[in-house]
Amino acid sequence: MGDSMKQDFPIFSREVNGRPLVYLDNAATTQKPSCVIDAMTEYYSLSNANVHRAVHTLAGEATEGYEACRKLLKQRFNSDFAVITSGTTEAINLAAHAWGEHNLQPGDVVVLTEMEHHSDIVPWQMLAERIAIELRFVPVEEGLLDMDALEVALDGAKLVCVVHTSNVLGVRNPVEQIISMSKSVGARVLLDAAQAVPHEMIDFKELGADFLAFSAHKMCGPTGIGALLVSQEAFDEMHPFMGGGDMIQTVTLEGSTYQTNEHKFEAGTPRIAEGVGWAAALEWMSEIDLKSHHKRLLAIAQKVASRLEQKGMKVYSTLRPRDAAVVSFTHPTIHPEDFARLLDAQGIAVRTGHHCAQPLMEKLGVNGTIRASFYIYNDESDADALLSGIDRVLEAMA
Amino acid sequence: MGDSMKQDFPIFSREVNGRPLVYLDNAATTQKPSCVIDAMTEYYSLSNANVHRAVHTLAGEATEGYEACRKLLKQRFNSDFAVITSGTTEAINLAAHAWGEHNLQPGDVVVLTEMEHHSDIVPWQMLAERIAIELRFVPVEEGLLDMDALEVALDGAKLVCVVHTSNVLGVRNPVEQIISMSKSVGARVLLDAAQAVPHEMIDFKELGADFLAFSAHKMCGPTGIGALLVSQEAFDEMHPFMGGGDMIQTVTLEGSTYQTNEHKFEAGTPRIAEGVGWAAALEWMSEIDLKSHHKRLLAIAQKVASRLEQKGMKVYSTLRPRDAAVVSFTHPTIHPEDFARLLDAQGIAVRTGHHCAQPLMEKLGVNGTIRASFYIYNDESDADALLSGIDRVLEAMA
Amino acid sequence: MTWPSSIQEIIDEFQEIDDQFERLEVLMDFADEVDELPFDEWSDSNLVRGCQSVAHIEVNIRENLVWIRAAADARMVQGLQGILSIAVNGNSPETVIQLTPNFAEEAGILVSLTPSRSNGFRTMFDMIQNRVKEEIL
Amino acid sequence: MTWPSSIQEIIDEFQEIDDQFERLEVLMDFADEVDELPFDEWSDSNLVRGCQSVAHIEVNIRENLVWIRAAADARMVQGLQGILSIAVNGNSPETVIQLTPNFAEEAGILVSLTPSRSNGFRTMFDMIQNRVKEEIL
Ligand SMILES: Cc1ncc(COP(=O)(O)O)c(C=O)c1O
Numbered sequence A, B: 001m002g003d004s005m006k007q008d009f010p011i012f013s014r015e016v017n018g019r020p021l022v023y024l025d026n027a028a029t030t031q032k033p034s035c036v037i038d039a040m041t042e043y044y045s046l047s048n049a050n051v052h053r054a055v056h057t058l059a060g061e062a063t064e065g066y067e068a069c070r071k072l073l074k075q076r077f078n079s080d081f082a083v084i085t086s087g088t089t090e091a092i093n094l095a096a097h098a099w100g101e102h103n104l105q106p107g108d109v110v111v112l113t114e115m116e117h118h119s120d121i122v123p124w125q126m127l128a129e130r131i132a133i134e135l136r137f138v139p140v141e142e143g144l145l146d147m148d149a150l151e152v153a154l155d156g157a158k159l160v161c162v163v164h165t166s167n168v169l170g171v172r173n174p175v176e177q178i179i180s181m182s183k184s185v186g187a188r189v190l191l192d193a194a195q196a197v198p199h200e201m202i203d204f205k206e207l208g209a210d211f212l213a214f215s216a217h218k219m220c221g222p223t224g225i226g227a228l229l230v231s232q233e234a235f236d237e238m239h240p241f242m243g244g245g246d247m248i249q250t251v252t253l254e255g256s257t258y259q260t261n262e263h264k265f266e267a268g269t270p271r272i273a274e275g276v277g278w279a280a281a282l283e284w285m286s287e288i289d290l291k292s293h294h295k296r297l298l299a300i301a302q303k304v305a306s307r308l309e310q311k312g313m314k315v316y317s318t319l320r321p322r323d324a325a326v327v328s329f330t331h332p333t334i335h336p337e338d339f340a341r342l343l344d345a346q347g348i349a350v351r352t353g354h355h356c357a358q359p360l361m362e363k364l365g366v367n368g369t370i371r372a373s374f375y376i377y378n379d380e381s382d383a384d385a386l387l388s389g390i391d392r393v394l395e396a397m398a
Numbered sequence C, D: 001m002t003w004p005s006s007i008q009e010i011i012d013e014f015q016e017i018d019d020q021f022e023r024l025e026v027l028m029d030f031a032d033e034v035d036e037l038p039f040d041e042w043s044d045s046n047l048v049r050g051c052q053s054v055a056h057i058e059v060n061i062r063e064n065l066v067w068i069r070a071a072a073d074a075r076m077v078q079g080l081q082g083i084l085s086i087a088v089n090g091n092s093p094e095t096v097i098q099l100t101p102n103f104a105e106e107a108g109i110l111v112s113l114t115p116s117r118s119n120g121f122r123t124m125f126d127m128i129q130n131r132v133k134e135e136i137l
C-alpha cells in the first residue's frame, strides 16, 4: 500500500548516504506528491500573475487558482471561513491579535495545556504581556491531559487553546469533550490542529470549535502556507491584524475601511503559488482514506514501540486507538543526537530534540527524545529499516 | 536583449487569447526564470525537510538552502540583518509591531507620504489606533513629493516611512536626501522598496535607512516570501512580533526567552522552498546589469508615454532619469477596465484600478489608471505590441 | 438545456465568434439594450455591491411584468446589463425567478472575463432575482 | 594545503572511509582523546554557546603551550573535541592562532554533519582561538 504510493513522491527515488531514503520525520513536515510539485511548476510557467482586482487573463487564472484553495479548505473541513496564513504559527498569532486582543480584558483567563507546541504558548504569553490576561496550564500526567485539572482550570475561562494531537507523543486529546466542557462555561476554543488534519478528517462545524489552525506542509502541501478556520461567531468578533493591500475597502489619510470576508485578514500579495500547490494537495488527499491509513500506521508504530521497549528503550508515546503514529523514545545512555546521526548514516530520517515543546519535555523529565513519525506513504519496510538501523546503532555503541 | 532573455522564462512561450503573451504588469508581480522554478522543484523532489535543530541529511540540506537566501540577501544589499517575511506587507507590519509598538509613545510623530502603497499606510493607521501616535502625510504635487512640506512635517518626527519608488507613477523619490533630513532630526527611516529593489542596486548600509522592506515576487522570485533589512541600531530596539517555534531559546510556563539573531522574528516553520527559490533568483539577478536595463526600459517607457499623449491620453508617470519604467495613463472617455480587457483580448497584460494607492488616486483626481510596467525581459517588441493594441482599442471605441 | 428564444439568440450570436476582441465588442454593443437609469436616480438601494466598477440596477414590476433600468461606468458592465435586460424585461416574476445565469457561460460571454467580473455578472443576476422575490412574496 | 602531521593523519584516516556510519564511529572514537573536564568544573565561562547539545571547553596555557579540557553530552561532539585536542594540545599559542578549521572539511569529517553541528565545530574552534588570543594579548 505505502510502497505503491511512494511512486507518487519523487523524493523516494533518492538515496541518503548510499541507502534508499527512509523518511520518518513526518511530524516535522511531510513529502510532496508529484501533482503538488507539478501544479506549482505549471502555475509559475503558465499563469503567474498577481491576484484580485485585475482584468487580464493571467491574473484571472491566478486568482482562480488561489481561491480554489480556500474553496477546497471550506469544503474539506466544512467551514464558513478559511483565512489563509503562512502556517499554523501565524494562524495562532492571528487569533491572538485579531480576536484575543479585542475580546479579552486584563485578568481574563486563557486556558492552555502543558502539551502545547511553542506556537500555541508563546503568542499567548506575548498577549499576556500586552494586556495582562491570566494563563492557566492544564497539567499532563503520564502523557495525557489531566481532565479533572482542566475542569478546575475552566472556571471563568474566556478562551481555551488545546493541541488536538501532540507532535511529541501523538496523543490525540479528547477534543470533543474539551470543547463541550469549554462551551458550557462560555469559552471560545482554539485547536492547534497542525498534527490533526494530516491524520483524521475534521468537520469543523460539527466539532464546534471557534478556531482551527494548521499548516499545508504537514499534509503534503507546500511550505509557506496554512490556514485558520473560524466560526461565524468568532469571525464577527475579529478585527484586522496586519494592514496593507487587498484587506481594505477604502483607504484615506483619515482612516480605512476593511473587507468583510476573509480577505480582511490577508494583507498584501497572497501566497499564490502556495495556494495553487495546496489546492492540488487537497485534491490529491481527497482520494485518500485517512481512516484505513491511520489503522495501518498505528499498528506499525505499535510494533516498533514494543520492539524498542524490548531492546531497552523508553517509549513516551501512548499509541491508543486514535493517537497518531508517532514513536517518541530515548535510550538510557545513547545521546539522542548520536542516535539520530547514526540512523541518518543509514538513510533513516528521524527527529531529535525538544520538538518545540519544552514544557512537555520538562514534564517528561528529558532534554529531548528521538521521534519517528509515520505518514500515509510509509509502510512495514520503513519500520523494518528503522528497527534494523537501530540494531546497528546499539551494536556500535555497545 | 529582452527577447533572448525571454527564453529563460517558460511563461513567454504561452499564448493568451491566441496571441503571444505581452506581459506589462510587472509592478504587480514579475515572471520567474526557469532556474527559480527548477530550484523549487528540485527542493521538493530531493531535499524537502523541516529546517533547523535537526540532524538528518535532508534537514541539513533544507537548512542550508533556506539560509543561503538570507546570506545572499545580506550580500546583495550589504546588510547585517535580513529578517525573512512573507512579503513587503508583512515586513512593514513587522516593523510597526516589533519596533513601532515598543519605541513610540502616544503623541509621537510618524511621517508618511500621500504616495504610499496601502501596505505603508494601513499598518501605521492601525498602530495609531493602538498607541495614539500622530500620522503626518507629506503631500504630492504633480506626481512628486513636496520636499518643503516634508521639511516642515519632520519637526519632532520619530519615524519616517517613504516609498522608495512609486508603484503607480514609477517616481523614484530622493531617498538619500530624505534619509539625511530625517536623520538630522533623529528619526528612524523605513523605505518601502518593493518597487526599488527590482530596478536598482541598493547598498543598505551606505544608504543609511533603518528598515528596507521588499518582496521576492517583484524581483523574479517566488510568492510568499520577502524581507525586512534592519540596521544594527534599529535591530537592537526591536521586540518579537509573532511567537512560536524557532524564534525562542527557552520556553517555560512562566515565560520565554528569545533568539538573538533574525530568527527571533521568524516564528514557525519558515518559507523553506520559497527561500530556496528566492536564492536562485538572487543568484540569477546577480548576473544582470540593472543599470543598463533601466536605461533601456526607461527609453521604451518614454516612447510609449509620448505616443499615448499624442493619441489623446493623459499620462501620470514622470519618467525622469531615475524613475522606473512605469506608464500610468487614462483615456478621456474609455473606462480603464474596458481598455484593459480589450488589450487582454489581444494578449496584452496591463493593470487597472487604484493600484493599492487610493490616497494618491484621490490626489491625482482619478478613480484609477491603466498601468503598463516594464521589466528586464521586456523589449521594443512589447512596446510596439502595446501601441498597436491600443490603436485597435481606440478604433473599436471610436 | 433549452433557453427562452431571446436568450438562445444571444447564445448563438456569441458562440459564432472565435476572436476574444470581437466577443467583447459584441458584448459592448448590448449596452444599447439597457433602459438607462439616470444619474440622479443612482442610490445606495440600487447600487450593485461587490462589483469592481460602479453599477446600478433598479427592478420594477408593472402589471405583473419585470422591467429593469440600469447604468454602469464601464461599457462592458453595461453590456452585461443589456443582456440581463433582454433576459428579464417583459417576463413574469415567476419566469425571472426560474432563470439560471448559466446561459452566460454557455454563450462563452464569460470566457476570459476574470472571476471578479463574472462574479459581477452573477452578482447583478442575483440582485435582480432577489428584488423580484422581495416584490412578489 | 599542508597540515601539521597530527592533523594530516586525521585527514588521511577519515578520507579512507566511504561509509558514513563508519565515519561517525571513527569520529566517536576520537572522544577518547579528550582530557575530560569534570562535571563539577562545568561553568558558564567554559560553556560553548550556540551549540545544540551541552558542551564545555576550557583552554589553558602552561609554559607557553596550549592545552584544552573538554566535555559534551553527545559522543560525537566529544569526538570533535578529541580532534580539536589533537590539533591544539601541546602547540604554541601562535601555532594555534594560525590554524584554520578547514581541515575538518577536507577530511570529510563534516560530510553530513548538518550545518548546526558543523557550526558547532566552528564555534568550538573559534572559542579556543579566542581564548588563546585573550590569554596572550
Ligand atoms: C510600493 C509597494 N509597496 C508595497 C507593496 C506590497 O507588496 P506585497 O503585496 O508583496 O506585500 C507593493 C506591491 O504590491 C508595492 O508596489
Ligand SMILES: Cc1ncc(COP(=O)(O)O)c(C=O)c1O
Binding pocket: A027, A028, A087, A088, A089, A090, A117, A119, A120, A163, A165, A166, A167, A192, A194, A195, A215, A226, A356, B245, B267, B268, B269, B270
Ligand atoms: C502541534 C503543532 N503545532 C504547531 C506547529 C507549528 O507549525 P508551523 O511551524 O507550520 O507553523 C507544529 C509543527 O511544527 C506542530 O506540530
